[in-house]
Amino acid sequence: MALDGMDARSRRNVLLAGLGGLGAAVAVVVTSPLTAQAANSDVVHVGDFDLKGSVATGITSSGDLALRGTTSSTSSDAVGVLGSSTAVSTGGIGVFGQSQSGIGVSGESDGHDGTGVYGFYTLSTGFGIGVQGVTQADRGIGTTGAAMAPSGATTGVWGTAQSPGGIGVHGQSGGRGGVFEGVKAPLRLIPNKAASTHPHSGAAGDLFVDKASRLWFCKGGAHWKQIA
Numbered sequence: 603m604a605l606d607g608m609d610a611r612s613r614r615n616v617l618l619a620g621l622g623g624l625g626a627a628v629a630v631v632v633t634s635p636l637t638a639q640a641a642n643s644d645v646v647h648v649g650d651f652d653l654k655g656s657v658a659t660g661i662t663s664s665g666d667l668a669l670r671g672t673t674s675s676t677s678s679d680a681v682g683v684l685g686s687s688t689a690v691s692t693g694g695i696g697v698f699g700q701s702q703s704g705i706g707v708s709g710e711s712d713g714h715d716g717t718g719v720y721g722f723y724t725l726s727t728g729f730g731i732g733v734q735g736v737t738q739a740d741r742g743i744g745t746t747g748a749a750m751a752p753s754g755a756t757t758g759v760w761g762t763a764q765s766p767g768g769i770g771v772h773g774q775s776g777g778r779g780g781v782f783e784g785v786k787a788p789l790r791l792i793p794n795k796a797a798s799t800h801p802h803s804g805a806a807g808d809l810f811v812d813k814a815s816r817l818w819f820c821k822g823g824a825h826w827k828q829i830a
Contacts, residue, residue, distance in 0.1 A: 641654070685697035
């Protein structure tokens, strides 16, 4: 009988020790951040990161907003919503917006000197595009820029290139590469404030206005002709 009692106490001690260890493990899980390893049909929690699944996650709302991301960080690199694609093909899309009759993607900035929509190509090589607009409509417009201020020197579209061989704005078409229209003038060439004459050489078709407001046309290389 003594052996039976000792055996019962030993089993009870083992059971209590196991329950104590389980309680400690539960306490660790509750008080420490969870490593998110969600799969299909799992619940998404606030703070989860790097969730993985084999199908899309969809959110549908009958209100004016289906999904919102907000950050209160004061960092200039803070991001409200981030979308990325790790596809190795050239067809990968980080963020896609679609609308039946409205705007697929809209960007807005309320800060001073802010930017509503910003596109950036990170590599220093290749033929990368920061922002691209495409239309398939017969009379559609690929990319449009509008200046809505009723007064002031506003600009609808601004293009700039840092390198000496760069092009600020380039237009190409099977018809006309560029069409300009304006009440004061369809086109203005700003005189170069430092040049007393045309550059030494240029590309065929270059137009240049020196500081005396003389207009020069380049026939290629060092061959220039004053036309006004």
